[in-house]
Amino acid sequence: MSDRILGGIGLALSIFFAWQASIIQESFLTDAVGPKMFPYIIAAVTGLSSLYFLLKPDIDPHWPSAGRLAEIGFAALVLIAYAELLPVVGFVISTAIAAAYLTWRLGSRPIESVIIGVATSVGIYVIFRLVLGLSLARGPLGF
Amino acid sequence: MELLSSLADGFAVALTWQNIGLALLGCFLGTIMGALPGLGPSNGVAILIPLAFTLGLGATPSLILLTSVYYGAMYGGRISSILLNIPGDEPAMMTCLDGYPMAQQGRAGEALALSGVASFVGAFFATWGLVLLAPQLVKVALLFGPAEYFALFTLAFATLGGISSTNQAKSAFAAGLGLALAMIGVDTQTGVPRFTFGEVHLYDGIDFLVAIVGLFALSEVFIFLEHRGTEQDISTKPKMEIGRIIPSWKLIRHCTPTMLRTTGLGFIAGVLPGAGASLGSFISYSMEKRLVDREDTFGKGDPRGVAAPEAGNNAAAGGALVPMLALGVPGSGTTAVLLAVLLALNITPGPLLFSQNPDVVWGLIAALFIGNIMLLAMNIPMVGLFTRVLLVPPRILMPIVAMISFVGIYGISGSSFDLLVMVGFGILGWVLRKLDVPLVPVILGTLLGNEMEVNFRRAVNIANGDYTTLIGSPLAICLWAIAIAGFVLPILLGGLLRGRMRMARDEEGAVQD
Numbered sequence: 001m002s003d004r005i006l007g008g009i010g011l012a013l014s015i016f017f018a019w020q021a022s023i024i025q026e027s028f029l030t031d032a033v034g035p036k037m038f039p040y041i042i043a044a045v046t047g048l049s050s051l052y053f054l055l056k057p058d059i060d061p062h063w064p065s066a067g068r069l070a071e072i073g074f075a076a077l078v079l080i081a082y083a084e085l086l087p088v089v090g091f092v093i094s095t096a097i098a099a100a101y102l103t104w105r106l107g108s109r110p111i112e113s114v115i116i117g118v119a120t121s122v123g124i125y126v127i128f129r130l131v132l133g134l135s136l137a138r139g140p141l142g143f
Numbered sequence: 144m145e146l147l148s149s150l151a152d153g154f155a156v157a158l159t160w161q162n163i164g165l166a167l168l169g170c171f172l173g174t175i176m177g178a179l180p181g182l183g184p185s186n187g188v189a190i191l192i193p194l195a196f197t198l199g200l201g202a203t204p205s206l207i208l209l210t211s212v213y214y215g216a217m218y219g220g221r222i223s224s225i226l227l228n229i230p231g232d233e234p235a236m237m238t239c240l241d242g243y244p245m246a247q248q249g250r251a252g253e254a255l256a257l258s259g260v261a262s263f264v265g266a267f268f269a270t271w272g273l274v275l276l277a278p279q280l281v282k283v284a285l286l287f288g289p290a291e292y293f294a295l296f297t298l299a300f301a302t303l304g305g306i307s308s309t310n311q312a313k314s315a316f317a318a319g320l321g322l323a324l325a326m327i328g329v330d331t332q333t334g335v336p337r338f339t340f341g342e343v344h345l346y347d348g349i350d351f352l353v354a355i356v357g358l359f360a361l362s363e364v365f366i367f368l369e370h371r372g373t374e375q376d377i378s379t380k381p382k383m384e385i386g387r388i389i390p391s392w393k394l395i396r397h398c399t400p401t402m403l404r405t406t407g408l409g410f411i412a413g414v415l416p417g418a419g420a421s422l423g424s425f426i427s428y429s430m431e432k433r434l435v436d437r438e439d440t441f442g443k444g445d446p447r448g449v450a451a452p453e454a455g456n457n458a459a460a461g462g463a464l465v466p467m468l469a470l471g472v473p474g475s476g477t478t479a480v481l482l483a484v485l486l487a488l489n490i491t492p493g494p495l496l497f498s499q500n501p502d503v504v505w506g507l508i509a510a511l512f513i514g515n516i517m518l519l520a521m522n523i524p525m526v527g528l529f530t531r532v533l534l535v536p537p538r539i540l541m542p543i544v545a546m547i548s549f550v551g552i553y554g555i556s557g558s559s560f561d562l563l564v565m566v567g568f569g570i571l572g573w574v575l576r577k578l579d580v581p582l583v584p585v586i587l588g589t590l591l592g593n594e595m596e597v598n599f600r601r602a603v604n605i606a607n608g609d610y611t612t613l614i615g616s617p618l619a620i621c622l623w624a625i626a627i628a629g630f631v632l633p634i635l636l637g638g639l640l641r642g643r644m645r646m647a648r649d650e651e652g653a654v655q656d
Contacts, residue, residue, distance in 0.1 A: 006578055010316060017323055020338055027333050032608035033600040035337060042326065046319035052312040061577045064369050072365050076570055079545070080362075082561035095549075095562060098447065099542040102364065106538035107371050122542050132273040134197050134554050 002055030008052030018043035075105060090139015091129075096121035153505025154205055157513055162506075165200070165208040166514045175532050179540065180223050183232030184216035184364065184460075184477040185583075189359040190544060192352055192484055192568050193551025202488040203503050207510040209484055210464075213477050214266055214511065217420065217460045218518050219257045221453055222298060222529055228253060234420035234456035237428040241441060241448030252526070256390040257398065257446055258453040259522035263515055264402040266455035267478025269410045269461025270511045270524060272469075276414070277497075277504075280469035284494035289602035290613050294622035296595040299472040300413075301627030302582060311634050313580045321588015322595070324349050331593060332600060344560045349484050351589045353552055353561050357568025358575075358582050359480075360548045365573040368542045387575020389523065398450040401431050410453030413462020413475070420459040420475060461511070467491055468504060471594075476583040483590050491594075 021039035064072070082098040100117025104110060128134040156162070169191075176187030188209050195205040220235030225242035238258060245254040287295065300318040326336045328348025339345040405427035412423035431451040432441045445451045463475040471493035473479040485492050490500055497504055522529070552561055572582060599613075606612035614620055 002578060014319075015355035017338075024337050025335055027335050030333050031600060032604045034526070035333055038596040038599060039323070039337070042319050042322045045315055046323065049312040049319065052586055053316070054183050056312075058310060058579060060397050061579065065576065068369055072368050072570075072573065075365065075368055076566055079549075079566045079569070080563060083566060084561050084577075086549075086562070087559055091550075095546055099546050102368075102542035102545060105371070106367060106541060107536075111625070116539055119652075120546060124546055125544075126553075128550055132198055133548070135557075136550065137553065137557075143438055 002060045002063070003053045007050045007053030007055075007057070010046055010053065014047035014050060015042045017046070021054070039077050051118075071105060075102065086137045088139070090141060091136040092121050093122065093139055093141075094137075146278065149501060149505045150274060150509060152501065153507070153509035154512075155511035156502050156506030157207065162204055162207050162510065162616075163513065165204050166211045166510055167517055169211025169256075170215040170218075170514050170517045171210035173217075173462060174219035174222075174518070174522065174529055175215075176212065177219025177231050177235075177255045178529050178532055179219075180227070180229045180231055181244075182216075182544070184213050185480050186363060186544075187212050187216045189355045189479055189482045190548055190551070192480070192487075193356060193548070193555050195484070196487065197551060197554030202485075202490055202500075203506045205483075205488060206485060206503065206507050207514075209481060209512060210507060211514040211517075212603045213481065214457075214460065214514050215518060216477075217266070217457050218259065218262045218522055220456075221262065221449075222255065223533060224525070225254045225449070226530060226533065227257065234459070235452075236421070237424045237452035237456075238449060240428065240452075240585045241443070241445050244442070244444035245446065245449060250444070253390055254446070255526045255530075256451050256523050257394060258449050259519060260390065260395060260525070261398065261402050261450040261453035262457040262522070263433065263519040265406045265409055265457035265459075266461050266515050266518075267512070268403075268406045268456040269413065270508065270515065272458075273415075273461055273465050273511070274508060277293030277465050277469045279503065279537065280465060281494045281497050284470050286618060287346035287494070288616070289598040290615055291619045291622060292598040293595060293602055294619045294626065295470060295472055296591055296598065298622050298629060299591070300587065300625035301626040310579065311630060313578075314584050315630075317575070317580050317582070318588050319588070321585040322592040324354065324585075324589045325592020331597065332597045344558075346592075349564065349589065350556070350561060351586065352487060352555065353565045353587050354568050355480060355483055355586055356548045356552055357565040358572035358585060359567025360544055361565065362576060364541050364545045364571030365569060367537050369573075372536075383512065394446055398447050401435065401447045401450050402454040403428050404434070405431060405451045405455040406458040409458030410462040412455070413459030414465045418460045420456040420463070423459025423462075424452035426455035468496060468507075469494065471496075473587065476586075479583055479590065483586070483656065486590060514588040550609075584602075 018040060021043065024035050024039075026034055026036070056122050059131045063069075078098060078101050082094055096117045098117075099120040100113045103116045103120075104113035106115060126137065129136050157166070172191065174189055175183070176190075177184060178183045179304065191209060191212055195208050200208065216232065217234065220231035221238045221242065223231040224235040224238040226247050228239050228243040230236040230239055241604055242258065245251065260529050300314075325348070327341075329336050329346050336346060408430060409420075409423035410428050412426060413420065428448065428451050431447055435447060436445070455475060460475075460477075463478045464471065464481075466474045467478040468481055472481070473482045482492060490496065490503060546628050548565070549562060552565055575585070603610055603614055606615070614623060
């Protein structure tokens with residue numbers, strides 16, 4: 001079933017891709033092939049392989065339970081928040097929070113996670129900022 | 144003679160204090176990455192690429208650092224195979240068969256040391272093979288026009304899925320996905336934006352470093368989150384004593400013919416596109432078993448069963464660099480990642496590399512020799528230290544991996560948008576891995592997409608829009624034929640070979656459990 005869904009999404013994407021290719025504005029500078037031909041070929045390859053998944057799917061992989069899926073989704077959200085917060089609150093604080101969260105969710109006890117998170121963040125800061133001189137995001141506190 | 148003088152120039156480049164230091168660091172980090180189950184050579188290189196860039200290293204030093212990581216990870220993969228019966232990476236799978244039984248018999252140290260020596264022999268002679276073969280291949284590659292290059296790229300995609308993929312349609316799909324991603328951005332030929340949906344951030348296209356780090360490193364974090372608390376999340380603590388570390392000469396002499404034979408075989412497997420190190424170690428082990436296993440000791444802790452796959456997979460790692468450097472077409476997943484490094488450094492691999500950037504190529508090759516000697520010197524006495532890395536639980540390690548990935552990408556671009564794209568690729572990578580869609584063709588597509596299109600359009604334009612020019616020369620027809628064979632043969636043979644690989648592992652596993 002999973003492969004059929006992949007095939008369906010793949011097919012839809014290929015059609016969308018081909019359609020987007022067809023509306024590319026060509027400039028007067030164009031060559032004999034143009035900017036559309038290669039995308040059409042790609043759309044054909046993905047479309048045909050998607051059709052294959054629809055017709056001959058593999059056996060289903062073992063998908064995690066809803067709880068685990070939520071776990072992964074939440075971790076992704078935390079990482080997205082991390083990406084957004086990095087320039088705002090600075091490297092050390094945002095990294096400590098994100099690392100502590102991941103450590104906690106991977107099975108550490110809460111207090112242990114906080115310590116590991118802070119240690120990870122400070123450790124990376126010391127090595128990459130102070131030793132190697134890399135520019136990391138500065139927050140309002142200057143680090 | 145010319146070769147030797149080029150090589151001597153290479154050593155002059157590689158033997159600066161900075162480069163020696165980087166090689167040492169790369170070997171050390173690589174061995175650790177290889178030893179940890181889950182993090183293989185491609186992840187290792189992927190995580191460190193952004194760092195190499197943010198540190199502002201030049202082309203040669205970056206390459207030296209990253210290829211040392213590559214060789215180091217190939218060495219390191221054997222450590223957890225021997226101590227835990229869990230391969231650190233896929234090529235190290237066959238090393239479990241005799242390595243773990245040896246460890247159970249209290250000969251872990253001996254197995255580790257012997258596999259270190261075998262890795263050295265494999266990688267050392269393969270590097271010589273690279274020196275001798277790559278310039279020859281360059282001469283052939285100089286005959287290539289745009290049509291031949293287009294065929295060659297197709298060949299790379301067709302064979303990359305190879306036997307490692309379960310389903311050729313999935314390899315094709317993955318390649319298409321990567322190529323489609325490469326199309327995002329401004330068309331280099333005509334300057335029109337494609338698939339950007341008006342988003343200015345996308346005009347430059349998707350940075351393949353962001354894609355690589357997301358697909359490889361972040362998806363690994365999600366996999367660990369998924370398996371937390373399940374049987375796959377077992378403690379990685381080695382339970383046995385290491386024992387004697389320096390191998391006896393007698394043992395090494397006993398295994399030398401094995402090492403030499405499998406080095407040759409592994410090198411050939413590495414040079415062939417798509418086969419890679421996993422196949423290298425598998426055929427090496429199978430051949431040796433057939434040749435020398437008269438007392439039926441293979442699978443029960445025969446040292447030759449440790450030497451064979453290790454020499455084979457390290458030789459394959461060296462062999463895979465031949466098409467990567469000479470043709471610009473990677474022979475394996477990790478060399479695809481290394482290719483990304485070259486492209487990001489504005490160096491186009493391929494025949495011209497040898498004439499235009501001889502310092503880069505020969506410096507790199509010299510660094511491989513130096514790295515190998517360092518790895519040997521490091522791996523025998525320091526094996527105890529490397530095994531201690533296995534004591535660090537993934538719950539501490541994986542967040543560090545994730546955070547370093549973010550630091551690296553942010554350091555290059557300073558843009559939150561890239562980090563968001565990276566998280567997106569991390570999720571995509573996780574889903575694709577669940578669905579058994581290989582990641583390497585996605586990377587290769589993102590990487591080579593534009594170059595492939597340029598050659599396609601150039602070929603057809605030269606022929607005034609006549610598409611038959613793509614099959615217009617004997618060389619091109621030959622490449623297309625190999626491409627088709629490379630795509631079709633695994634469908635016929637791949638299941639068989641894969642089944643055998645799995646069976647070999649399960650059978651031997653069953654014997655000792």
